[in-house]
Amino acid sequence: MKEADKKIEILDPNCVAPNLSENHDKGLELLKYLILGTLFGIVFVKAEIISWFRIQEMFRLQSFHMYGVIGSAIVTGIISIQLIKRLNVKTIQGESIVIPDKVFKKGQVIGGFIFGLGWAITGACPGPLFAQIGSGYSVILVTLISALAGTWVYGKFSDKLPN
Amino acid sequence: MNQFIEWISQPWPWYVAGPMIGLTVPALLILGNKSFGISSSLRHICAACVPAGIPFFSYNWKKEMWNLLFVLGVGIGGFIAMNFLANPNTIVISEATQADLSALGITSFSDLMPSDIFSWSNVFTAKGLLFFVIGGFLVGFGTRYAGGCTSGHAIMGISSLQWASLVATIFFMIGGFLMTHVLLEPLMKLVGF
Numbered sequence: 367m368k369e370a371d372k373k374i375e376i377l378d379p380n381c382v383a384p385n386l387s388e389n390h391d392k393g394l395e396l397l398k399y400l401i402l403g404t405l406f407g408i409v410f411v412k413a414e415i416i417s418w419f420r421i422q423e424m425f426r427l428q429s430f431h432m433y434g435v436i437g438s439a440i441v442t443g444i445i446s447i448q449l450i451k452r453l454n455v456k457t458i459q460g461e462s463i464v465i466p467d468k469v470f471k472k473g474q475v476i477g478g479f480i481f482g483l484g485w486a487i488t489g490a491c492p493g494p495l496f497a498q499i500g501s502g503y504s505v506i507l508v509t510l511i512s513a514l515a516g517t518w519v520y521g522k523f524s525d526k527l528p529n
Numbered sequence: 530m531n532q533f534i535e536w537i538s539q540p541w542p543w544y545v546a547g548p549m550i551g552l553t554v555p556a557l558l559i560l561g562n563k564s565f566g567i568s569s570s571l572r573h574i575c576a577a578c579v580p581a582g583i584p585f586f587s588y589n590w591k592k593e594m595w596n597l598l599f600v601l602g603v604g605i606g607g608f609i610a611m612n613f614l615a616n617p618n619t620i621v622i623s624e625a626t627q628a629d630l631s632a633l634g635i636t637s638f639s640d641l642m643p644s645d646i647f648s649w650s651n652v653f654t655a656k657g658l659l660f661f662v663i664g665g666f667l668v669g670f671g672t673r674y675a676g677g678c679t680s681g682h683a684i685m686g687i688s689s690l691q692w693a694s695l696v697a698t699i700f701f702m703i704g705g706f707l708m709t710h711v712l713l714e715p716l717m718k719l720v721g722f
Contacts, residue, residue, distance in 0.1 A: 391561055396598050398560050403599035406553055407606020412537075412614060413546030416607070417641040419622045422630060425709035428623040434543030435550065436683060442551025443688025450555060463558045465689045468676065474697035477674025478682075482704020484667025486713065487660060489642070491679040492672060493567040495665075496600045500607030503642055505649050508657070509665035516669025517571040521585035527674065 410497040418489030425486050472528045477520075484516075538614050540621075554688050563595055566681030568672035570600040633714060634722030645722075655720035675700070 391399075410416050413435060423429035449455065450463055457463060485491055488509055490498060495513065498506040520527075557563040574597070576590040619639040627638055637644045651657040672678040675697050677686060683701065686694020 391595060396595055399557075399563075399595040400598040400602040400605070402553065402556055402560070403602020404606040404609065405602075406550070406599075407603035407608075408610045408614065409541070409546050409549050409606075410603065411607050411610035411641075412541040412616075413543065414540050414620065414641060415546065417620065418643060418647070419620065419626065419630075419638070419641070421705075422709065423623050423626045425705045426626055426629060428625040428629075431543050435547040436679070438544055438547025439551035439684050440687050442548040443554040443684055444690070446551065446555035447558075447689050450558060455555075455559065457559055457562050459561070461562055463562055465558070465564060468682075468686055468691045468693045470693040470696065471676070473674045473676055474682070474693055475700050477671045477676070478697040478700030479671070479704040480667050481671025481675055481678065482701040482706075483708045483712070484664050484669075484671055484704075485679075485701060486705040486708035487664035487716075488668055490668070491567070492571060492668065493600075493603060493678070493680055495668075496567075496570075496603040497607035497610075498642070500604030501611035501641075502608075503647055505647055505652065505661070508652055508661040509668075512662045512665025513669030513672075514571055514574055516666040516671070517568075517673045518575045518579060518586075518669075519666075520670045520673040521572070521575060521583050522581075524585050524674075 406493075407497045407500060410494055411501050416490065416494040416497045416501065421485065421489040476528065534614070538616055540616055550684065551688070554685055561595065564681070565685040566596075566677055567600060567603075568669075568678040568681060569593065570596050571669055572673060573597055633717050656722070659716055659720045671704070 413431075414420050415432070415435060420429070420432055424432035447465065455463060481491075488495070490506070490509070492513065495506055495510050499510065554565050557565050572586070573590045573593045576586040576588060577597075580586040620641055622638055630638075630643075635643050635645050646656060646660050652661065668678075675682065677694070677697065679698075679701065682694040682697040687698060
């Protein structure tokens with residue numbers, strides 16, 4: 367099948383991680399994401415990013431650690447994406463790499479602020495929640511269920527909120 | 530081999546962890562044209578389990594299975610790191626932070642998470658209501674309203690030079706600073722610390 371024959375999906379602008387790939391990985395092909403996630407989870411624990419104390423240190427400006435982690439992750443990401451764009455790197459399936467634009471909306475201000483409040487209470491953004499549960503802090507299951515409830519309530523009322 | 534395990538068991542510095550997290554961005558793009566983002570998984574779980582006819586949850590979540598497997602992997606990674614690569618020493622927390630938190634009523638500083646807060650015995654108490662129920666709800670509601678979290682906006686978004694993501698990240702930090710410096714103390718007093 368020729369590259370040009372592949373049709374592009376209509377993107378849902380609300381979805382942060384829209385599936386741009388025409389090849390919907392199935393079965394064993396999905397294992398690569400499981401493995402990548404596992405490596406990612408190991409880094410989360412080993413760099414103590416999942417620690418409530420590290421987030422408190424960050425918001426109290428008493429340690430450079432989290433700023434170093436997030437800052438160097440962003441720098442690495444910027445360099446990687448620039449290289450992908452300039453060298454026209456393709457996916458392993460041979461597709462062109464597409465990065466969807468994030469459209470500005472009020473939600474990034476209001477929702478961002480609300481998430482920030484929660485981040486400082488729980489000491490965790492969504493990624494660390496999963497790593498905390500896996501690393502044995504089973505009580506964080508309650509936090510995760512609550513986060514799911516928050517997501518669901520947003521979905522239920524999203525058309526009534528300023529956007 | 531023992532030396533390797535000993536070396537890898539130490540806490541990893543930011544200049545190792547940060548670039549590894551950053552490399553997740555090109556890894557996902559190259560492996561399958563996927564944009565890095567974790568909070569979307571919460572939406573997909575809602576769409577899979579309780580869509581309830583809500584348009585926001587009516588889409589083919591199975592196409593986003595990769596995202597669910599990724600977060601499952603994050604959990605497995607947490608298990609591996611804690612059970613096979615765990616740091617044998619107690620966590621080193623900044624003295625200033627320890628002093629601030631002691632003043633708020635935290636007494637345990639030996640683990641990644643303070644047991645004063647994060648234990649099952651707190652679930653049905655005012656402490657649990659604040660730290661698990663309300664905290665979790667704000668994280669889930671806020672990230673979806675913002676259209677992403679630290680991974681989707683701060684890392685993926687800023688890496689691809691999207692100013693909307695920079696705005697989101699600034700407001701994550703404003704919310705966090707306000708909670709930490711203004712609201713946390715009265716809230717913790719209120720729930721019995």
